[in-house]
Amino acid sequence: MKPNMTEWKKYEKELFTKYSEEFPDHEIKINDKIIGQFSKVKRQIDISIRKNVTNYSVLGIIECKYYNRKVDVKIVDCFIGFLDDIKANFGIIITNKGFTQAAKNRAEVKSIKLHIHKFENIENLIKDVDYYFNQRIKNLELNEQDFYQRVKEYSNYIDFEKVDFEKKVIVFKNGFTNTEYYAWKKLMQETSRVFRDFPEIERIEIITPAKRKFFEKNKYIIEDRVYKSNIELNEFEIFMKVNFSELKNDVKIWRKFLNRTNLNNKNFIQSFAKKYVTSEILINN
Structure with missing residues (x-):
């Protein structure tokens, strides 16, 4: 069961504000929409983060799950397919209640750049986004x-x-x-x-x-x-x-x-x- 819409929107807005403050040189949107490469329809995105790094466009997706229960494996499974459809480079699920063990196991698929966190651990959220955008800078060589x-x-x-x-x-x-x-x-x-x-x-x-x-x-x-x-x-x-x-x-x-x-x-x-x-x-x- 989900909490009421007001609580969920407030939670999403808090996350958007935090990312906007931490990444002022990135393009960050709330309630973004991207046409899926397979579904051919507009897909709704809670929070998107974009930046061009070393001649390469990086897209990150933040999914906000404000629930009264833990996020289960079905949600993570759907999110993996969602990332594939919109060609996202990485995805992060953020929740207030945590995750089932099956959800954690599914998120460890190596071919998918997916991290899941509790909202309270905000510093890890920032570190993960830093990592995805910074790894290309770290790989620059003097040639x-x-x-x-x-x-x-x-x-x-x-x-x-x-x-x-x-x-x-x-x-x-x-x-x-x-x-x-x-x-x-x-x-x-x-x-x-x-x-x-x-x-x-x-x-x-x-x-x-x-x-x-x-x-x-x-x-x-x-x-x-x-x-x-x-x-x-x-x-x-x-x-x-x-x-x-x-x-x-x-x-x-x-x-x-x-x-x-x-x-x-x-x-x-x-x-x-x-x-x-x-x-x-x-x-x-």
Whole structure:
């Protein structure tokens, strides 16, 4: 017997809110719908989580079961077929009452990425999603194919004609950054991202165009400039007070790193620019 609809919806909403807070850079939807590849009909999804990782789209499904009894094997069996129909990469069943032993046994099928948890153990819920999305990052290798595929995911503004794997240079097009300050900030963030993805890289150069606005002779002047950073890994780790290999091995640490106050602190970003960034007027050919 199920509890009333109000309790169930509240339970589902709490889970959606928790995942949205923990994974702000993922696409998370509640009451999503996907057409099944076999059923050919729209399938209702309690919570879906999507993200492109290393040129590969990952889809996770969260099924919320707020019951007055334990989840049994029939529910797990149906869920496995459901994941197959919508081509999900992994699935998680979350319940408030636990699971029968048969349900646990069925969930251990190795060909299905399925985890089941009690809602009270919320940290394990986060770790499981972290694992599924982070395993592809952990498998990145420093070769030309992985490098170009990963750089492609950084932004739609990558100038691939100027990206150079051998020289370890990444170039962005006009529009990626619009102001000098934002150019500084993105150079710091993208340098961190490259070193996280490929901690074997000893040095990375990143280039982005932006506009510099300043006041001179009683009027504002806007210059088109090119901003560059050319940074060595070991020195940057000291400056950022972080070990990038550790960030690659644990996406949760990476998200905490991105949310650190100093990464959005104006004085810290200015100190980064003073130490690492150069610029010159953009000359259009």
